[in-house]
Amino acid sequence: MRGLGELLITVGAVVALFVVYELWVTDMTQAHTQNRLRSELSRQWASAAPTVGPGTSSGSRPAAPTPGDAVAVLHIPRFGSGYAPVVVEGVSASALREGPGHYPGTAWPGDVGNFVVSGHRTTYGRPFNRLDELRIGEPVVVEVRDRYFIYRVTGSDVVDPTRTDVILPVPEQPGVPPTKSLLTFTTCNPKYSARTRLIVFGELTDTWPKSAGSPPELTGG
Amino acid sequence: MYGWIFRHLPGGSAAKAVLMVLLVLVVAGVLLFVVFPAVESRLPFTDVVVGQ
Secondary structure, three states: OHHHHHHHHHHHHHHHHHHHHHHHHHHHHHHHHHHHHHHHHHHHHHOOOOOOOOOOOOOOOOOOOOOOOEEEEEEOHHHOOOOOOEEEEOOOHHHHHHOOEEOOOOOOOOOOEEEEEEOOOOOOOOOOOOHHHOOOOOEEEEEOOOEEEEEEEEEEEEEOOOOHHHHOOOOOOOOOOOOOEEEEEEEEEOOOOOOEEEEEEEEEEEEEEHHHOOOHHHHOO | OHHHHHHHOOOOHHHHHHHHHHHHHHHHHHHHHHHHHHHHOOOHHHOOOOOO
16 A cells, blocks of 8 residues: 555656646746847848849848758737747747747748747747737837838737648638738647647738838837 | 565665665656657647648
């Protein structure tokens, strides 16, 4: 009986440690990784990043990033001025541990098409924890090397996890060629579950060069 | 179980206590850095993408 009691207490302690791990340790490792990505990205941006081939309109995308590379910084005024997670390339489990992930193959910020980013709602810094609070018309700013892309929220949806059509160039409209620069966020819903996905859609409304300082959306103007 | 481990550790009571704490720390470290990262991908709340 004594051995069984000790075993049960041990199991309880392991489960408690797992909860500590998910709720705090993952946040700490993610904060550490984000700091590293932030310094990598600023170094990369400072060293006049090479632009890809001729005919690129923005000249701000990294040349064929490999999964895990930092690609942009997200600013959402609704989440406060300190909210600036670094978006990485890829949506694998390991990429998403580093930060919100750009869906490979979807458009780049500012490009015509759909810039899709997935992120954790809970654990690992929970960058998309409050995604449900975004309202139509609110700004979402994507910072790249030389400019800010200002998107505005156009709507949100709660969908089945199998609904891959939300990340199409024109969301939920297969086969339709894109004419606008759109943005789509995906995260799990409800919190601590994976029953459905929370999707937030946005559309590019403005572009602001860094030479002109910070856009009014970020300075509170 | 813990009594058995304690009796089989070398040294006096103080040394045994220190070794016991070290053992607990090692087990916690293995859980935090090896076991938990491996099992969490099987849990639902880390699924954030569509199409799986």
